Amino acid sequence: MADSSNTSSSTAATTTGNPPEIRSWADEADEIDQAEKSSAANENDSAEPQIGSLQIDESKRVINSTLDDPEDSRIEAVTSGDTMYKSAKRFEDLNLSPELLKGLYVEMKFERPSKIQEISLPMILTPPYKNLIAQAHNGSGKTTCFVLGMLSRVDPKLAAPQALCICPTRELAIQNMEVLLKMGKFTGITSELAIPADAANYIPVSKRPPVSAQVVIGTPGTINKWVTARKLGMSCMKILVFDEADHMLAETGFQDDSIRIMKAIVKASADSQVLLFSATFGENVKAFVTKIVRDLFVKDYNQMFVKKEELSLDSVKQYKVQCPDELSKVMVIKDKILELGQKVGQTIIFVRTKNGASMLHKSLVDYGYEVTTIQGALKQEDRDKIIKEFKEGLTQVLISTDLLARGFDQSQVNLVVNYDLPVRHESPSEPDHEVYLHRIGRAGRFGRKGAIFNLLCNDRDDMLMSKIENHFNSQVTEIASWRSDEDFENALKKAGLL
DNA sequence: GGGACGG
Numbered sequence: 001m002a003d004s005s006n007t008s009s010s011t012a013a014t015t016t017g018n019p020p021e022i023r024s025w026a027d028e029a030d031e032i033d034q035a036e037k038s039s040a041a042n043e044n045d046s047a048e049p050q051i052g053s054l055q056i057d058e059s060k061r062v063i064n065s066t067l068d069d070p071e072d073s074r075i076e077a078v079t080s081g082d083t084m085y086k087s088a089k090r091f092e093d094l095n096l097s098p099e100l101l102k103g104l105y106v107e108m109k110f111e112r113p114s115k116i117q118e119i120s121l122p123m124i125l126t127p128p129y130k131n132l133i134a135q136a137h138n139g140s141g142k143t144t145c146f147v148l149g150m151l152s153r154v155d156p157k158l159a160a161p162q163a164l165c166i167c168p169t170r171e172l173a174i175q176n177m178e179v180l181l182k183m184g185k186f187t188g189i190t191s192e193l194a195i196p197a198d199a200a201n202y203i204p205v206s207k208r209p210p211v212s213a214q215v216v217i218g219t220p221g222t223i224n225k226w227v228t229a230r231k232l233g234m235s236c237m238k239i240l241v242f243d244e245a246d247h248m249l250a251e252t253g254f255q256d257d258s259i260r261i262m263k264a265i266v267k268a269s270a271d272s273q274v275l276l277f278s279a280t281f282g283e284n285v286k287a288f289v290t291k292i293v294r295d296l297f298v299k300d301y302n303q304m305f306v307k308k309e310e311l312s313l314d315s316v317k318q319y320k321v322q323c324p325d326e327l328s329k330v331m332v333i334k335d336k337i338l339e340l341g342q343k344v345g346q347t348i349i350f351v352r353t354k355n356g357a358s359m360l361h362k363s364l365v366d367y368g369y370e371v372t373t374i375q376g377a378l379k380q381e382d383r384d385k386i387i388k389e390f391k392e393g394l395t396q397v398l399i400s401t402d403l404l405a406r407g408f409d410q411s412q413v414n415l416v417v418n419y420d421l422p423v424r425h426e427s428p429s430e431p432d433h434e435v436y437l438h439r440i441g442r443a444g445r446f447g448r449k450g451a452i453f454n455l456l457c458n459d460r461d462d463m464l465m466s467k468i469e470n471h472f473n474s475q476v477t478e479i480a481s482w483r484s485d486e487d488f489e490n491a492l493k494k495a496g497l498l
Numbered sequence: 499g500g501g502a503c504g505g
Contacts, residue, residue, distance in 0.1 A: 254501075
């Protein structure tokens, strides 16, 4: 967890000197790993030899193989080139400014680097500042990791944009900015949020002054707009961070903007460093992302990935509920999940569409329940208000589209409901495993307890569910009867929530 | 389908 590392003996990155193996840093690494001695890895290798591997002759594999605590995540770092990295056991090992250290200890209340920080921060902060592709699990502290990276690399005396962070949603940009302000409180480092202004505060880009803030966090459209209008200068940029990088670089609609920003940075500031962070890097995405980094940046890149026996699937308990029809799904939410949920914390209910969100909202409100709903069609001020109320604990239940699937951090969320299972848009008979993982990652933050309820009401749902179970190789427990209060109570007890 | 570019 991010705020206080455990005390088990840590895992220094140690150079083995072995020739590099071709490895995957996808989140499915565990599966691949289990089978890799046999055929899986070989298949991968022969099909696409460059993927997930490094430039063969100049790379070294650095792996922490000396774990003595089976509870620990396994963190693997693959470095390229000759630079040696020493893991940071203490923040003092990182040459941070006293002001930043104070922020870490006093504001963030950190004691020492978390596992992923211990390994990745030296890779981020050691010259020649190589690019980094980092997979870190939900709730493992990846935000604090790249925020610290940005704050450390900014020169406080230079009043120009030096760090840029790009996020897939406005909410995530805002949330990351809040972490930055907190951690950087004593540094005097300036920052600006680059998201679209609401109608009331709208100023045409041509009429706004150039950005002088040292750190800019925002969404791709607005950032591009500012860059194109020459209001956001790239010449002093040292570090570019993509949060939810797989999504930003692979998804149509994000991809063009993201690549354009990358190109602008490379053009203006050749030695800039790019950090790609996500909990998931699917097979296809991984290939694509590595290719982009290779093509665009002169410098090569390091990789880090966190392996855990069952991903983030182990601290939260997953359930599935057979519901005979749509209405019974509403009944389950109303009579079981909301009633019991009151006792165990906050709940997020995920739906597939904005319309679905509105319909469910109306149903529950008509039954007299207090729920709020967030989706992208709302006005920004409403979005802000709903998030604020939820984060302050004023509302207990939040219905959301996949707007909140990624990155949303609210520690009181113990229950996640999939009213609709996540499906791939291009082939709706296939589940979206990455989105599933991100959604359930909203519960059980930083190792806390949590429960997931998947509501199924037809053969297609059954099929999707079983594909998800197979993919993650984890059995999802079936609730015997959707009508039984006792069944749901026991489920929450087993999840450690009652 | 969702999110990200609207002005």
